[in-house]
Amino acid sequence: MAEHKADYYPNCDSSVWLRSCEVEVTEPIEGLITGKIPPWLNGTLLRNGPGSLKVGSMRFKHLFDSAALLHRFSIQDGRVTYQCRFLRSNTYKRNRAAQRIVVTEFGTQAVPDPCHTIFDRVAALFKPGDSISDNAMISLYPFGDQVYAFTEAPVIHRIDTLTLDTLERKDLMECVALVNHTSHPHVMSNGDVYNVGMSIIKGCLRHVVVKFPFTEKGDMFKEAHIVGSMKTRWMMHPAYMHTFGITQNYFVIVEQPLSVSLYRTFRNQLSNQPLASSLKWFPQHKTHVVLISRHTGKEINRYQTDTLFFLHIINCYEKDRSLVVDLCTYKDAKVLDAMYIHAIESMQSNADYAEWFRARPKRLEISLDAPPLTYIQPKLLVDLGCETPRIHYDLYNGRPYRYFYAISSDVDAEHPGLIIKVDTVMGEAKTWWETDCYPSEPVFIPHPDAKEEDEGVVISALVFGTDECATGLLVLDAATLTELARACFTTPSPAPKCLHGWFLPNNLT
Template identity: 75%
Template sequence: MAECRRKFYPNCNGNVWLRSCEVEVTDSLEGQITGEFPSWLQGTLLRNGPGSLNVGSMRFKHLFDSAALLHRFHIHDGHVTYQCRFLQSNTFKKNRAANRIVVTEFGTAAVPDPCHTIFDRIAALFNPGESISDNAMISLYPFGDEIYAFTEGPVIHRIDPVTLETMERKNLTESVALVNHTSHPHVMANGDVYNVGMSVVRGRLLHNVVKFPFTEKGDMFAEAHIVASVKPRWSMNPAYMHTFGMTENYFVLLEQPLSVSLVGLVRSQLTNQPISSSLHWYPEQETHVVLLGRESGKEEKRYRTETLFFLHIINCFEEDGNVVVDVCAYKDAKVIDAMYIHAIESMQSNADYAEWFRGRPKRLEMSLVAPPLTRVEPKLLADLGCETPRIHYDLYNGRPYRYFYAISSDVDAENPGSIVKVDTVTGETKSWWDKDCYPSEPVFVPSPQAKEEDEGVVLSALVSSADERAVWLVLLDARELRERARALFRTPSPAPKCLHGWFLPREPGPC
């Protein structure tokens, strides 16, 4: 009996991922301030992530299925306020109206609908923007002065950055025929936005890089166009991609051996199975790094490396005749399984769970004069787990850089709820943690007229395993990773842990 009660990871509490918000915060809560938020820090941190696992008496089976919840931390003259609202996606509205899960998700099958015939399901295959879930619960990105919530489906949602209201729904299959895209587009200094997705062009499936050119008066989506394309390594099993990279001259795609079976995807649509049933991991296959020329729009270089799985690229850049790709790498795709609700609930009795999350930051350094399909051996940047990495994005995205910030992915660490900073030049690491607290993705904000790469602050939303209705915004000095200030909020219902977000340095409307 003693063995049954043993906890493999006594310092880690996965329940922070299992909370469901019951009451939205539409009127701003005023934060209880400890320390001092610098006077130069004015703006809004927007966050996105899983908000509710429950629909009536039903429950989602995977973290990626949870209803999207938007968060807003507004910083103004040393004061901080907080709001949260559910994204009003079609999926959310349908589920709430039916009081049950009626739209199939990544890991959860919907209740059977007797009104949908096999012919309806076949027709839906040709309209993925309307037939699959539009629950955009991963990230938030700006397109000009507009903010959109993302997932990997073709639909994105415009939100009001002041009220968090859902304002507009964009189906990208209608503008650039994308049947999916990554959750992490790249936003250029001039306002252009790039993303990678899959399209069917003249009967062929292609990985396409799409450019959404910035325009002050026009429609960035109407002007969207494909700027680079490559055939998938496996035509019927394209590689799964959550992020991609950009350098001065190249788009960087990692074709990993976690693939999407097109046959399986069709089967899942016809038989109402979760999308995850079409994913397959091929452990005998290597990972390929593909460089697409930004000018040519075509594949120019391809390299091989060890079998690895990734969700997030940290940064890519060119230096001394090489292309460098830094990535949060796993040995396999078990981290996807680790985010099933049952896996989270049973983690304390699963001796393998920590290994499922055992990611490490690795560097791939590839010579531009190397022969085709040269094998590249990854180099370890630091021996610690890291996820949701962020850099000094405005100045160093796609350029040589030194520092990145992330949250710990080592559930068996002494302090699993840590924010980490890695020096990619020296390998030195710093970490910050607070007892029973779990931070979200750390967002770097540079100081005005900063002269050093890490001159600024790091912002992160914290939740507590000891108090499910406490939310903090913590501010750390980016150089030493020491706490300078925090704001505490008491929410009217449980506060779930969020994923990704964006900092708006200028407030688009009144506080």
């Protein structure tokens, strides 16, 4: 009789990432409240993330390919309701109509379409908004009083913040000729929105910064324009970017050695291969930090640090002729491989899996007077795996700050479902955990009369390992990470774990 081999990560239930919602919650369901929700906390938490791995008898191969599922937690007078609906992207509608995967995704090849000739595929190269998946399952951001679902493709989708209906499909190739963009634009205190993407300028591919000026009556997209640009380090291998930073005087671009091979992209488009095979890792090259002036729009300096991979910048700020860049770093890009469905399913027998997910928050302190390509030694902020970081965004984005909140990326931790609060000044951390409970990105909401940076609450959507048809909303005191309240819901079908979202106070819903 074969001897059973123990799981490498017995405390981590990976099934929370493998669920497929089968029944949407279109009418709000009431949550069971324990504890007391602060009376001043009223508004809507919107969430986005992978919702279904299934299309007919087929299944997606990567977590990034899962059909986008929108979630809505409405908080009002101590009560909480929950809804969820699939984003009605063109990809979603085409797949569901065919009952099979007919659009190639990040990691999944679609079934061949006999109606598409090689000439169709060549023509599609010049219309990325139509030719690649528009499954916007990463994040949600407000543009004025409207909210859009984002991924890194140039197409975004406007959603109804009350019903979660998909209202409009917008192709940014049509307003600012963006080939792609990051999933995390910056929303400024005056309502302006900035994002970084790639565009072709005078025949050359460049990383560009786009401004969407806030306007109460006009169209922020019609007014969009490029306000900064920089050359790519490698002409045929522009760097992959998921986030960027912004300070008082600079746009901060971290040009990492994970690139998008244009040759492979064109080849894959013609042969209907997944985008993931277009990525190329350059382990022999350092990571560059590039500064673009917010005043002139030109690259003014670049520095180098260790070879690393990152998805999320925590915050950036200027202080005493120095620039501070905090980000969640990995030693390489294996974390993308860790999100293949087969890798998730087999993680318990993979001794290397925890290292693939070994993110650490690090700080780069850069002298603004240093010469170009000065090496910057990263400093460890805390020795905990931190991902999906959030700060007191409204007051401290791009400014000196002290605290950030994150979820654990350490699958081999005693409590893999940690919520983490990091004190970047003291190098200390507070944590919250509950056995078999898996929180999502923690969102900080300040008290209306807050006098301290961490005076307010942190809210997070919950899923549970043993009960796949349960979700919840957790409310923590942001200063101490003690639980104040939670709302628990029983869903009609499995509740998948979400990625990113946005909180709308009542006056913005």
